[in-house]
Amino acid sequence: MTINAKNLDFTALNEELRSAGPICRIEGCLGQRFIAAGMKDKSIEIYGVPGNALGAYLGGGGIVVYGNAQDAVGDTMNAGLIVIHGHAGDAAGYAMRGGEIYIKGNAGYRAGIHMKEYREKKPVMVIGGRASSFLGEYQAGGIIIVLGLHDDGKPVVGNFPCTGMHGGKMVLRGEALGVDFPSHTKQRRATDADMSEITPYIERFCGLFGYDTAGLLGDTYTVVTPDSNNPYKQMYVEN
Amino acid sequence: MTGEKIIESMLPMHDRSNGLGGGFAGYGIYPEYKDFYAFHVFYNDNSARAECEKLLGESFEIVKAENIPTRKIPEITDIPLIWRYFAAPRDSVLSRLQLDEKELVVRFVMHVNSKIDGAYVFSSGKNMGTFKAVGFPEDVGRFYRLDEYEAYLWTAHGRYPTNTPGWWGGAHPFSLLDFSVVHNGEISSYDANRRHIEMFGYKCTLRTDTEVIAYIADYLLRRCGLTLEEVASVIAAPFWSTIEKKEPKEAERLSYLRKVFPSLLVTGPFSIVLGFDGGMMALNDRLKLRPMVVAEAGDRVYVASEEAAIRAVEPDAENVYAPMGGEPVIVRVKEGAY
Numbered sequence: 001m002t003i004n005a006k007n008l009d010f011t012a013l014n015e016e017l018r019s020a021g022p023i024c025r026i027e028g029c030l031g032q033r034f035i036a037a038g039m040k041d042k043s044i045e046i047y048g049v050p051g052n053a054l055g056a057y058l059g060g061g062g063i064v065v066y067g068n069a070q071d072a073v074g075d076t077m078n079a080g081l082i083v084i085h086g087h088a089g090d091a092a093g094y095a096m097r098g099g100e101i102y103i104k105g106n107a108g109y110r111a112g113i114h115m116k117e118y119r120e121k122k123p124v125m126v127i128g129g130r131a132s133s134f135l136g137e138y139q140a141g142g143i144i145i146v147l148g149l150h151d152d153g154k155p156v157v158g159n160f161p162c163t164g165m166h167g168g169k170m171v172l173r174g175e176a177l178g179v180d181f182p183s184h185t186k187q188r189r190a191t192d193a194d195m196s197e198i199t200p201y202i203e204r205f206c207g208l209f210g211y212d213t214a215g216l217l218g219d220t221y222t223v224v225t226p227d228s229n230n231p232y233k234q235m236y237v238e239n
Numbered sequence: 240m241t242g243e244k245i246i247e248s249m250l251p252m253h254d255r256s257n258g259l260g261g262g263f264a265g266y267g268i269y270p271e272y273k274d275f276y277a278f279h280v281f282y283n284d285n286s287a288r289a290e291c292e293k294l295l296g297e298s299f300e301i302v303k304a305e306n307i308p309t310r311k312i313p314e315i316t317d318i319p320l321i322w323r324y325f326a327a328p329r330d331s332v333l334s335r336l337q338l339d340e341k342e343l344v345v346r347f348v349m350h351v352n353s354k355i356d357g358a359y360v361f362s363s364g365k366n367m368g369t370f371k372a373v374g375f376p377e378d379v380g381r382f383y384r385l386d387e388y389e390a391y392l393w394t395a396h397g398r399y400p401t402n403t404p405g406w407w408g409g410a411h412p413f414s415l416l417d418f419s420v421v422h423n424g425e426i427s428s429y430d431a432n433r434r435h436i437e438m439f440g441y442k443c444t445l446r447t448d449t450e451v452i453a454y455i456a457d458y459l460l461r462r463c464g465l466t467l468e469e470v471a472s473v474i475a476a477p478f479w480s481t482i483e484k485k486e487p488k489e490a491e492r493l494s495y496l497r498k499v500f501p502s503l504l505v506t507g508p509f510s511i512v513l514g515f516d517g518g519m520m521a522l523n524d525r526l527k528l529r530p531m532v533v534a535e536a537g538d539r540v541y542v543a544s545e546e547a548a549i550r551a552v553e554p555d556a557e558n559v560y561a562p563m564g565g566e567p568v569i570v571r572v573k574e575g576a577y
Contacts, residue, residue, distance in 0.1 A: 009253075009254070010254070030251050030547050030550060030551060031251035031252070031545055031546075031547025031548070031550075031551075032251075033254065048550070049545075049546050049547045049550050051251075051545070051547060052545070068546055068559065070530070070545055070546060070547065071530050071545075087559075087561075089530055089532075089546075089561065090527065090530055090561070108527075108530075108561050109527045109561075109564070132527070132561070132563065133527065133563070133564065134526075158563065159481060180484075
């Protein structure tokens with residue numbers, strides 16, 4: 001079923017989605033917030049620009065955006081899949097608790113802020129390009145993978161990555177030279193165990209966006225985790 | 240561009256505001272009066288108007304005084320008297336006070352806003368004007384008949400006041416001379432900034448934080464002669480740890496500006512667009528606690544809190560990107576285009 005989002009506010013658009021069948025296509029999307037919030041049984045394609053908090057509290061199913069997404073993609077999502085064929089705004093994967101987000105392009109500030117995990121619920125976010133500052137701020141669980149496939153010459157992550165990180169794992173393709181990690185984290189070159197953990201996600205990324213899996217998997221990866229011997233203690237950012 | 244286009248771009252942003260303030264600034268809108276200061280003034284009543292006009296007439300020659308044309312629409316209520324004056328400073332006054340004309344304008348605006356009960360000058364530049372009200376931006380734009388103005392630069396704002404009152408003077412943009420500011424966010428350093436800027440004759444009377452950014456812009460750009468880039472390095476100064484990592488010359492420049500103007504560092508979330516005669520500067524706070532998207536379409540540049548606002552009027556906009564916190568985006572109109 002196709003929904004023309006023109007002149008629909010976010011409430012009306014979500015009502016149409018709820019009453020539609022399991023497979024929907026949204027056309028002419030323009031900034032409507034909270035699309036598919038809390039839904040779990042839909043497969044949704046979006047053309048246009050979805051608004052903030054796309055797929056908030058998503059409980060399952062899938063959302064594919066053929067373009068850019070705005071802020072807080074997958075805010076507090078529990079399960080399901082979100083695929084962005086463009087760039088994502090700030091705070092992608094905000095407080096994500098499960099499910100997977102794949103971003104072909106870049107992510108804005110604070111991607112993966114306060115991502116967390118519990119037992120089998122382990123969120124994953126893969127960013128194809130680069131991530132801006134405060135990547136994985138207060139990360140408490142889950143995996144954030146940044147592939148650095150961008151070509152604008154900017155660093156793979158901006159300033160202050162992993163600030164307040166106390167759980168989970170961040171994986172950056174390459175040696176992450178010049179990235180200034182905080183002292184409450186540890187970095188290592190990815191081990192075989194790390195690689196077998198991230199391989200399915202990289203394969204899925206390549207399948208979604210048409211990249212060469214073998215080429216990407218042949219690269220070096222840097223893994224960042226919290227340093228439990230020197231945990232994060234600071235209350236506020238420095239001046 | 241007429242004001243219709245910017246009103247259209249505000250439509251998908253409706254939910255970002257709550258109807259307690261909307262406003263616009265247009266640059267290049269008064270070509271027939273471009274040599275005169277255009278004062279836009281709210282009055283509670285005619286006695287405030289008489290008092291203000293007397294003061295204005297003492298220092299300025301008024302070439303035109305009129306009500307700002309509005310459209311009667313049910314969405315906009317509790318309307319004050321809204322007047323517009325085109326005026327030139329009197330030479331005799333300038334020479335007696337030994338002031339340049341812009342300083343005279345600033346002193347006049349500060350005097351009216353702080354001393355005349357029920358009168359607020361909310362626009363005081365040349366060949367530009369601010370239009371604002373309590374209401375949603377799209378209604379405010381229709382109320383002021385912005386479709387009848389043509390500008391080379393428009394800015395717009397929808398307000399969602401959280402801890403200061405929603406009133407006509409509190410809507411954005413805030414302007415002084417040709418500077419105007421629209422702001423998404425709130426200023427944590429407001430009182431430190433206010434205390435500092437009030438030492439130089441500015442008076443914060445509009446009961447909300449953004450006003451102080453307009454005065455900081457005027458102080459740093461006009462009075463201190465800083466460049467726009469330097470202003471960005473003062474109000475969104477990088478962290479010391481970031482400065483340390485810069486090239487020595489750049490580190491010295493940034494460190495100098497932080498040390499000379501420590502009280503004008505603006506902390507807390509902001510994304511702002513500063514309009515000025517001939518262009519605009521967009522800037523985020525250094526932590527980038529508010530969104531900002533830039534895009535181009537032909538020879539036009541767009542800046543908004545959301546890409547959707549840009550796509551609403553330019554579906555095929557290109558070079559869409561989000562600047563870094565503290566990274567100014569400065570756009571100037573081509574020479575002779577206004």
